[in-house]
Structures are given as C-alpha cells and as structure tokens.
Amino acid sequence: MTTSLPIQPVDTEQAEVAAVEAARATKVPGWFVILWRNRKCRIGLVMLAVFVFVALLAPVLAPYAPRDNSFTASVGPNGSNWLGTTAQGEDVLSQLVYGARTSLLVGLAAGTLSTVIGLAVGLTAGYLRGLVDEVLSFFINLALVVPVLPLMITLAAYAPVKGLWLIIFVISITGWAYGARLKRSQIITLRTRDYITAAKFAGDSTARIIVREILPNMTSLVVVGFMGACLGAIGGEAGLAFLGLGDPTTTSWGTMLNQANTGGAMLTGQWAWLIAPGVAFAGLMTALTLINFGVDALSNPHLRED
C-alpha cells in the first residue's frame, strides 16, 4: 500500500558517524558541528540566530509594546514609527519584532510536537510490524491524503477556543504523517541490521534497543523532519492567521498580514505594513531552508557539494 511515496530510505549511518565523531571533539551536538561546516547551512544558522535573538529580546528591541495603540492610526513610515502604524494605531515595527516570537514558538512547538508524534507512530509501526504496522500505516496514509489546509481550516474554525496553542495543536496533528512515514521506512531498514540482532543477543530490551541503538542512527532524519515540520508549521500558522483563523490577540506575522489586508494597508499605501511581515517571514523561512540544505546533504551523501 505504500508503493507510491517517493521516499527512499537513505542510509544515514554514515552521517551519524561523522556527527558522533564531530561531537566528541567539540562537546557540542555532532549534527550541529556538521551543519556548521556546510556554508549554506552556516548562513542559515546565523540568520536563525538573529531571529532567535530578536525574539528573545523582543521587549528590549521593540520600541513599543505590540498592542500599544496610542499612535496616530494608519500612517506610513516616520521618525517615531519606523514602519508606520496599523489601522488601530499600533506600531508596525514593534509588532514585527514580537511577531518573531510567535513564529519561532509555533515552529518550535509544532515542529517538536509533530516530530514527536511522527517519531512515536513511525517507530512503533516500523519496529513492531505486523498488525500494529498495518493499522498505524493506514492512519499515516490517511493523514497523508486528507487535504491538510481544509482540515486545518475546519479544525481551527470550529475549535471552541482560539489561541496560539490551538493553532500549534492543529498544525501538529495535521502535519506529522510525512515524518512518520519517513521514520517508519528508516526503522524498517535499521531494525534488520546485524547490530540490532547483536543487541538482542546481548540481552537488551526492545525499548533500550530503540532508544540506544536505533535512534542515534536516525538523528539526522529526525533533525530533517523537525526542520521540515518547523517550516510547515510556521507557514501553516501564517496561512491560518492570514485567513483570519488565528488568534487576533497574539501578534504574529500572519495576523499582521491579515490585519494589513483587512485594515486597508494597500488602500492607504502603507507598503511597509504589507511588505515587512512578508519579508521577515521569507527571511526566517530562508534561514530554515538553508539549514535544511545542510541537513539534507548530511543524510544524503549524493547531495554533498564537491
């Protein structure tokens, strides 16, 4: 039933070795060292660091509170509001700065959550096989064919509460399947490795085998999956917020765009209000994509630059 996905389990062991080795020398996580060595990836990491920095220090960096609406509404960039103000009289720049928090939080939380779900489902299905696998695979495939955005819209629109965590939840439960599938196929190739057999003969328990023998050989896949999930989550949040399904009380780039769109930014010619969230968003996505390049190359030796 899984004939159709273009997923080839890539043997990532080679990469893991390099990662483990790199880690031993520097006491930082090995995958990080590997990523850092890749030029594209390094640029991405630096960009990401900037976003993280901005997000963490938002209260310090932002000139005003994001919801402080004490300014003249709907004015273009000027001395006190560098990017102008919203129709509600809020400072666009401050919203932009605080928006980084939301995007990163969503990316991190939804990325983690969907990675965890994907890992749990994928590992269970792949390691146990049999009926469990059949059932879980069915759900994986189901989740893959169900059109995600309509589902997200439905869930987000009909959930009893609005809020960032709802969005995170919705994104996670609609976005785990691809990762689960990749992980499942990877564990299927890994579980028949001789060293797994050896671990069984060494008397290790199944849980220990999964955690200590298999997982370390999947870190790059997990990292790739996590980055992919982050990208999807950040994009999903922006999309939902843009459609007005987000939480209007949280400041995110998506809600900014939504409010810029409905608040007449085009009408009043406030290009900065319209452009800035998009550019910030694209910047964060570029950072993550560049990092993903490195991670991809890490797990797929064919893609290494030479």
Added chain:
Amino acid sequence: MALLEVDDLSVTYSPRDGTPVRAVDGVSFEIADGEFVGLLGESGSGKSTLGNAILRLLDKPAAVSGGSVRFDGVAVTSASEEEIRPLRWAKISTVFQSSMNSLNPVITIGAQFADTFAAHGREGDPATLLDLVSLDADVLRRYPHELSGGMKQRVALALALALEPKFVLLDEPTTGLDVVVQHNILQRLRELQSQLGFAVLFISHDLGTVMEMADRVMVMYAGELVEDQPARAMMSAQLHPYTQGLLGSYADPRATEISVDYIPGRPPDLSRPQVGCRFAARCPVAIDDCSTQHPQLLPAGAGTARCLLVERAGLVDARRARSFVAVRAEAPAVDPVLTVTDAAKEYRGKRAVDGVSFELRPGQVTALVGQSGSGKTTIARLVTGVERPTSGSVTFTGGVDVGSLRGRKLRAYRRHTQLVFQDPFAALNPTRTPAYALSRPLQNHLGLSKAQARTRAGELLETVGLHPASQYLDKLPHQLSGGQRQRVVIARALAPEPRILVADEPISMLDVSIRAEILELLDNLVRTRQLGMLYITHDLLSARLLADEVLVLNEGQVVERGRTLQVIQNAQATYTQELLDAIPNPVTRS
C-alpha cells in the same frame, strides 16, 4: 604501440572539506591487443579508480592529477568528450562491479542493446549476443528486475561485447554472485575472450580468480603497482612480499595438511604523505631502508616489481611468515552441547530446511557449507532460537527445547548462544564504541557493574588480539579496519561466556590477506574455551581450515556430511564436486 598505454597516471580525490587522497599514484603499464591482464588489489588499493580513469568515468571529487592514458592512439585523459565518444563501447567497453545496478531499471534489456547500437550507428543482433553468454533471446523483452543476479551479469557481459570492442574492462564482474554461478560466468568469459580475441583488464581482489583467468597479473597496493608478471611466472615465483602473502592465502583443501598465510595490519592512510615502501609496515621481511626509501617499479623475474629487497637481492621469500596451519586431530568424543534432530522449517509452504540433523560439541567446529538459498541461515536462526522448527527439534544441553523458548528464557538461552556476523561494517552500531558494545552483554547477562564491564571489555579485546585494549575501547567502528571490527564482533560474542558460537560467513567480507588471521583466532578460541561452534560458509577451503565436521547443504537438505577432510577428499555428491571445482586454485593449476 600497445592498445592501452597508461603512463605515470595519478588520480586524486579532493573532497571540498577534507584532505586530498591520491588514490592512484604514478601507475604505468601497457596492454596489448588480445591480452588478458589481471589487476589485483585489496579494497582501497585504487584499482577501481584506475579502471574509471581509463574509461574516463571519474566523477568529482576525483580527477586525474598527472600522467596520461592513451587508448588506440587517442589520448583519453586529454581528449574532449566528443572525441572520446566514438571510442566508447565500439573499442573499449566495460562490465561494472555491481550487476544489480548497472542496467537501466525502467527500460527493457532489448532497449538497452538498441540504444547501444543506435548511439554508434551500428546494427547488431542482441539475440546472438545473449546466446554467447548462454541466455535465451526472450530476455530481451524483460526488465532488469525480472532477472537474477547471474543473468544480469551475463547481460552486462553480452552488452559489453555488443560492438565487438578491442578492449573490455571488467571491474569485479562477479562479486556478490554465488560461487558456482561466478565460476560459470568466468569460464564463459575466458572462452569468449579466446574466441573473439579482445583484450581484457580484469580487476579483482580475488587472487585465485585472477591467476586462473589472466595471462598477466598486475598487483596494486596503496595506489601503486607493486608487481607485474605473467600469471604463470607469478604463480611459481612471486616477487613482491605482498603478492607472496596473497598467494599464500590459497591452498588446496584436498591436501591432508594445509596452511594459509595472512598479512597482519592494514594499508596506509593515503591522505598523508608517504615515505618509503608503502607495504613496509606489514612486510614480514622489511629492512630499515624500506621505511625510508621509496622503491621503484623495476624489472625483476619475468616482469617488474617494486621492492627494495627484490631490487637488491633479486628474490625474497616472505612466505609462511605468518600462517595458519590447520591440524585436525581426530576430535575427542564429547557430549554435544546442542543437538539438532531432523529439523525442518517451512515458509509459506516452501521447505527452506528439510530433515537436518547435527550436533555441536564443545571445542569443535561444525561447518554448514552451501550457496545462498541453501538453508544455512535458516539453520542458524533455528539454533539461535529466533525461529521454531516446523518439525524436528533443537535441543540445548540439559534438554532445553530451544524452539519453545520465549521471553526471559530465550534471553537466558541467548547468553549461551552468540553470533558472529558476516559484515563487520553492519555488525557494529556505527554510533557506539566497542566499550559500549561489549559492556551490554556483560551487564545484561553477567550482571557486572559498569566499571567492571569496562575492565572486562578491555580484557576481551586483548583476548581477540586488539592490543593494547585501551586504544580501541573508545574508538568508533569506522575508525577500525575491517579485521579489527570483526575482532570486536568476536569479542562481543565471547563476552557473556557462551557455550555456542554461531559464525555466519565471518570472513567473506574481509580482505583476502587477513582472512586466515580471523580464522586462526576463531580456531584458537574454540579450542581453548571449549566452545561449540557452528560455522556457516559457502567456501569449502575455510571450512576445511576450521571445521571438524562438515555438512554440505543444497536446497535445504544435507547432501553430504562427515569429517571435513573425508568429505572434501572424497566428495560423493555432485553438488560438493561443483563447489570444489568453483574454488579458484592458483596453486594447483598446472
């Protein structure tokens, strides 16, 4: 002018974030029309890189860094791709190492012939070509995945001959195939070569095969040619100590007393600058100068050799420097530790194993010999309790029915039955150190503390010859050579102090020069620790070296069994005969 002239060719791998490695270093040789030349070398010796350089198929990051290749008067290394193209296949063709993957999976065999002809504006009859390699014409309509490995390799061979080339480069053409199939294909190749008269460069790590096939043999070590002699001459007198060591690893299993050589150590790291003889570190007869002076490839014997000693003394004798002598005294009659009685195993109605009976006795080795699919591995699974026999029984000492063990009891049983795997690269978790790998069975089965386990792991490493253990405990598997890894695997198997060792092809993935070394280790361990060992192999020679008793398996059934020497000297079953014939035997070839 020779057909192929390789002059001082060097190939360097320059990865973007790594030190450059000179994989081929100043290699020069010629091949004449119709000549069948063997190129022998261990993995990493640069032989395949050399082949790719000749074919001009080097991909980044590898590139020719010096010297030239001329083929039929065309400077292969410097010509443009368009100048080379008419040469390709029409004059120089090839068969790659992995037949599994060298055919386009999405077009038919016929189409692959057709586009070959089309690319050169030629016409030909693929059916005749297939006939040459004993394949039916209906193969043309089929896709590669519908063919067996042997058939694919035959197709690849037929394809290589499609345009009647003057030269065929064969890069390990039969690796991964069953011995008997391998044997047949090579026979056919040899016949075709003498019939059609093309020249061959035959690249292989298997000295026996090369010796048997080639007119002339070149030996490569660490990127350099170290010896180049006519096969016959080489057989009787190997010049380089390395060649001598390699040849020493062959023996006639039928001999009453046999011994095989091995060359301890591993090839040098080519990413570092090389001084002196590259083989010096492993050479049993090296002198002081060897580590400082780099020898040249100079005429010697019937060809050339690269050795200071040969240079100075004309001949060296490095043979029997390190060898494993199999002396099989009549095994004492002791009680078996495991008894397999009339065991059978069915998968989906197909009998993988049928009516097999044998015993494993302490201090003795029982060998299961057969090709893939013969049921050897299934028997191993029965013995280790992974599978339960469909009928018959597997009984461990004390009347334990292995097939019925589950859960904790199975775990307890596994303490006594440990595995040595075929591929040392897959048998160790790439992210775990030997210290970890060894401490697991120690902690789980013997209940040692973490610190005790570590001490013990060190002792075990010493036992398997990894000395000093402290150097190896915290290395990662990829930092170890194949032989070292296999020693770690063996150490891990010994850790819980098992009664039974099941070794599934433990040497088949290792370089020829060190196989005997591992066999010797296993032999020692079995005898001194009184282990009952099940040795699974396709190779009668190694069975002859190690085993007290041998069972020859074919399609799940034992076709012949008995004392090893008796079975081999006195093979009754045709299948055993075939296996014996398939052993390349340069020593006994006359």
Added chain:
Amino acid sequence: MNRPSFLRTAIVALATTCTLVACTGTSGTNGSGGSGPAAANGMVNFLDYGDFGGGTAPQANYNPYLEATRLGAVDYVFEKLMLYDNFSCTPKPWLATEYKWTDPKTLTFKLRDGVKWNDGKPFTSKDVAFTFDLLHKHSALDTQGVWRYLSAVEATDASTVTLKFKDPGASTFTLITNVYIVPEHIWSQQADPVKFVNAQNPVGTGPMKVKSFNPQQLTIERNPDYWQASKVQVQEIRFHKADAGGAVEQLKLSRGEYDTNAMFVPDIKKAFVDRDPKINHYWYPPGGSISVYLNLTKAPFSDVEFRKALTTAFNRDEIVTKSQLGYVEKASQTGLVVPGQEKWLPADLQDQGRISYDAGKADAALTAAGYKKDAQGKRLGKDGKPLKFTFKVPGSYVDWVSAAQIIVKDLKSLGFDVAMETPNPPTYESDRAVGRYDLLFGVHGGSCNMFRNFSEPLGSDQSAPIGQKAASNFVRWNDPATDKLLDQLRLATSDEEQKQAVAGLTKVMVDQVPMIPLWYGAKWFQYQTDKAVGWPDEKNPYAAPTDNLLVLTNLKPAGS
C-alpha cells in the same frame, strides 16, 4: 528557459492582453461620465451599488422570504404595505395609503389605487391576503413571525385588507408592515414556495425590475409603470459582487467605482473622503446597543449596587475612538438609540442617559457597596476573597477584541482580576445563550419596534435556566415588574400608553442596570454625489441608509 526571461515574456504577453481586451482595472464604470449621458432624459443613467448578497457564488434567487440567500434586488422589486424610516422610526404610507385600528385587535389597511404588478396585472387586496396566508402555511417564510400574533387576514374589499390579532396588536405594527407583498397569480402556482427561487423576471410592484444577472453583477432597471414612477430618477442600478469587504473593495470604493456602498473602511477619511471631499461622503447612523452583559445569576453581578458602580467604570470614549475608530457614538444606558429614538426618552434624564467615564466614582461606589480593595490593591468580594472573572469576546471580531482590551484594562485598574478569553463566534454565541460566562458583549435594541427592543433582552420568557439555551435574554434578567411593563407595552393601543411603558423600561435599565450599554453599532454607508444627490445624511436623516426605497425615491441627478 530561465526565470527572468520567462517573467519578461509573461509580462509582455500580459501587457498585450491588456491592450486587446480593455483592462477591467482601468475601465472603471464610474469615471466622470455620470452626468453626461444621463442628461438625455433627465435621469441618472445608472448607479453602481455594492454587494447584492447571496454569498460568494450567488445564484439567482428573488424569493423575498429567503432572507439568508435572496439577492439584493428583492428590496427594489417587492414592496410592503408601509415603509418605516428606520432612523426616526416613523411609518410612511406605501402600498397602503392609510391604516386604522378599528379595535385593539383589528387593523385595516386601505390599499393604494392604480398599483400594478410589473407584468401588468393589477395589485389587489387579494394579493395581500394571499401573502399573509402564504406565510401562515409556510412558517419557514414567516421571517417576521407575524403569525405569532395574527389570527386571520381577509381582503374585505378590492382595496381593503383586515388583519385580526389574537391580542391587542399595536406593538406588532412594525412587523406586519415589514412583510413583502407577492403576487397571488405567480405564487399560487408554486408547489413549494419555500424552494421557489423566482429566478425569471420576478414579478413585484416595486420601482425596479431585474434586468440581468450573473454572479458578478446584478442589474436592475427602472420600472416605467411604477406607481410613483416620477420619483424614480435612476434608470439602472448595478450591484457588484464584493466579498466580505476586504481591501480590494475598499480600494474600489476609494477609486470611485461605487456610487454607494455599505462596508467597514478603516480610516474612512483618509481612504475615501479625502480623495475627493466634494463628492465623497459617509454617514454612519447608530444601530443597536452593544453592551456589557453580566451574568446576573452569579455574584457579584447579581448585586445591583455592583452593577451600578460599574456603569462609570468603562472608558466609552476610548472605545469609541480607539477600537471603533470614532465611527460610532457612545450608547445611552436607557437601551434606546439616541438621538433617533429620543422621543421615547423620559424627560428627566441627564445627557439622554449617556454615562461618562469616572474611575474614581466607580471605585468609591464599589467600596461603598462592600467591594473593598485589599493591601495589594486587589478588589475583594463580599466574602473577602479577591474577585476574579473572565471576559469573553469572539476572537475574530477584531474591533470587539480591541474594545474588550480597553474594558479589561479599566477593570484591572479597579483591582479586578480579569482575564480575556477569545473563543470563536459560534462557541461564544453558544456560551452566551446557555449562560456560561461572567462578562461578555451583547447586542440589543436598535429596531423601530420598542416591544422587541426591550422584550428580547429583558423579558423573562426569553430567558432560560443556566445551562439551557435562552432565546435572547442572555443576562437572565427575571423581574416581574419588567415583565409587567413589557406586557403593558405589548398590549398598548395608544402611543401614549407605549411611551409610558417604554419610560418604565428605560428606568429599569438606568436604575437596575441589567446590562451596561457602551456604544451603538454603526450602519456603514458611503456615497458619492457626482451622479446622484439626495442621499440621507446627518443633516437630512430622512431615512436610514438601509431604507432602500426611501433613498431611491429621493435620489435626483446631480446638478439638477
């Protein structure tokens, strides 16, 4: 093919298309040409109106009773017995020239002579009687719920219709007159009038006929045989599909592509009026009151002193200017919409019942009522525990959220521990209906039917126990005196009686504060005066902007 050249090609191709087919973007339907061709017959040639309803993919539907899905043309095709000016709440004779209560339970309408259906057939009292019977038979069509009160409708003679009520019916007059009258000779043919879309040339008495329809544009044209055709000086009205406001619609408005529209525009002055202050205008008359609903079944909200104290706690001016962009007026505590309904106000009321923000006063009143602050400044309940409650607001109502933020801020400054929750609208509505809240917003009043205005939010029959769905009395105001006043209002037969009852109800609102009105929802209305003049505005509020026929019959070509 590389990207830049591809893009270039595409752009060139697109530009070419633009010259071949007139670009819709530039071919604005307005331009300056409004008065030119119109002059021929002394009429406005056509007017561009905004949306015509029916969702994003409208389907032809001129069944006037399918309020959810019918298209905007019905208001121009079908007429009613009387038309209300919904600003000042005065009825104007329309299909009926006069009405009379022969007794409190009997109402007769005298119908206008010479009215014809637009297919040429005469309009008679039978059509009116048929219409009411139709609503009786098909309650799904009775959107006013008139048959809750009616007992029979008869055509007494060709031009007289008599309606009989179960109870004295004066309070239902606005409902009765609000029924669209349909032709018997068409509608009696329909097997299922509920599913009748009336798509082909809908027959009505109105000033306009449907000319053409596609999902993007609905065009109606002047009915030359209209009974007051001389007052209709617009030849054609073109409605344009617009989807839920949106920036693009605002842009079109600001570009002058609409002669009139009704949508929310942020910063209307900058975006619209300033583009051409001579012709671009807007008027946002007030609608229903938006109030803070307090859950009266819970302490401390059940305490009238507490509620009264809160009336000065909210900075209504800040809400009006900040969250409502200054488009609205702050609301009167009476529940009436002032100044439109000022005639109903009791005379002695200060500033028409508008209450000013005075945090100090609120603080003092709370303390006096027994809600003291502790040392940390936390407001305590009568039980001495800190008061803690939530304020719910639908997350997607951006302006409400912003108003709620101001309210929460004001409450916090008084020492309350208030948290804002933002559920989605359906959850919000459901929570409100079953009483699962502390504080939230509610809307009430604003219609010309005083009985509805007060009975819906305050009548005990509109309430329900907590946990069950209340019809409209979401605060669960349960007061016999109020019910008595409502009954009085419902059964009143004279204006004076009605006024008395309303005065009593406003007193309940002011003295007992069942809810705290904050501001009046605005009715959006933008218009241009380059083609037509005579739109209602602040200076001449002859009708609410939504009173389409009153507006249409007042329009004249510009410059005339």
Added chain:
Amino acid sequence: MRYFLRRAGFFLATLWAAITLNFLIPRLQPGDPAEAIVSRLGGQSQAIDPAQVESIRKMLGTPDGNLLTQYGDYLAAVARGDFGISYTYFPYSVTHMIGQGLPWTLILVGVTQVVSFVAGTLLGAWAAYRRNSRVDSVITLGSTFVGTLPFFWLALVLIYVFAITLNWFPTGGGYGGGSDPGWNWLFFSDAFQHSILPAVSLLIVGPIGWIIGMRNNMVQTLGEDYARLARAKGLPRRRVALTYGARIAVLPNVTGFAIALGGILGGTVLVESIFNYPGLGRMMLEAVSNRDYPLMQALFLFITVGVLIANLLADLLYGVLDPRVRREEAG
C-alpha cells in the same frame, strides 16, 4: 492482484473515514447554523431576531432520529450522490454549487499545476544536468529563496503592484460583471484576464518543489551505475541525461505530484480567497465560516476523493512508467 486489492481496500477505508469524519464534524460543533446565518446577515453589531432564526431553522430543517439512524441516512444519501441543500445558497443543492465552482478550480489549478510540474521538472533536470554550474546555482538558490516567500503574501504584493498601482489587471474575481458567462469570446478573454494574477502567483511558487525534488533525484540517478555505464557506452550526454537520469528521476516526482495534490487543493483556498476567485477553495472557506455543513461536508469529501483518485491514478501511472512493479510493501 493482491496489490490492487490492497489499493482498493485502502481507497474504500479512507473514503469511509473521510465520510465518517464529515458526518461527525458538524455534530460535534457548538452553535446553530440558523443563528450563524442570522448573525452573518446582520453583522456582529445587530441584535439577533429570534423570529428570523426560527424561520430559518424551519427552512433548513433538522435531521430526524438518533445519531446512528442519522449516520445510516447520511451514508445512504452520500451513496445516492445526494449531498443535500446548501445553507448558504438555499434552495440550491450542494451538487449544483459544486458544479458552479468546479470548472474554475479545475482550470486554474489544473493548468497552473501541470505547468508548474512540467516547468519545475525541466528546470530541476536542467540544474542536475549542469550540476555545480552557474545555471545550477541560479536555479537552486533562486528557487530556494522564492520557495520561502509566503504564497498569499506574494499574491497580495502582486495585487498591490499589478492591479492597484499599475492597474494592469483586475484585482480579483473570475470575470467582470460586464461579460456574461457562456461560450463567447468576450467572456473567455475576460476570464483569462482575471485568471492571470492568480495563475502567476501559483506559478511563481508552484514549480519550486518539483525543481528541488527533480534536481536531487537526478543528481542521484546520474551517479548510479547504470548512468555511468551509459556514459561508458558512449551514449550522447543528453541521451544519458534523459533516458538514464531524468526518466528515472521523474518517477518519484510523479507520485509526489499526486501526494502534493491535497496540499495544492488546500493552497487554492488561499489564492481563491485572496483573488475572490469563484472556485471550490473559496467556496470551502465560505462554507466553513458560514457553518454551511452540507456544502462543507461535500467539498471536503470531494477534495479528499479527488486526492484519493489522483493517488490511484498516480499509482497506475507509476506502474506504467516504472516496470519495477513492487510486489511487496517497500516501506
């Protein structure tokens, strides 16, 4: 055979799951569609008229019986192809409404996605063919950057620049009010002109995934032994790239296309709502926000079934394109 039974089984099971989910969603929701309709009609600032709510509730009708009977009725109705009457477009049936939106989405999405796929695959193949050249870096880096732009934002910027500032194109809609939908040239040219901006915004982002996917696949296939052997055979470089590289590398993209279809159809919700395009995506959003359950359910089902069928077709196509029909699960 077994393979097809499995596929069919999966198809039916997924269909059942989607239908059941559809059945449950409205029944798990708070609130009353009739109230939703009334509050939408009046806007948030108008008091709800209980009489109006009552009449609309009567108009829409309420399902009979307990949940199980309702479920049975629902399944039967779906089997008959009867999706009921839309709340938003009463009394028009859901089927009628889908018929209205389908051609728009089909043409806009169909054309742009096929073009994206073809263009993306070609560009990716080109990049792989010229690996590590400037062409390669321009294509890969360019598509990386463009791929990160939020697609709806891009659409907004396009509107801002080309429709509002330059006034070259209409700001939205499927066609102008002046032309009548039908088989006439005026309408087609009008519809074409309206489709340009939505199409462009889809086309800018659309090919990115295919470019990257194709490039990476083809870099891989070109490194395989069969491609090297083809080079050794003296096949022209282009032919190697086509038959031995692209031909095999495109296979995962084909199935990827089917998988991606779900996401693409989802994406049309965004583009159609930004451009007010009269397709299914916008209808979906409208149905969701109006609590138009019959329409929403049918659309959701329709999209899911569409994706399922596309998957099935892709599987069949894969069978044609790739002779290595996998007999057992490949993982």
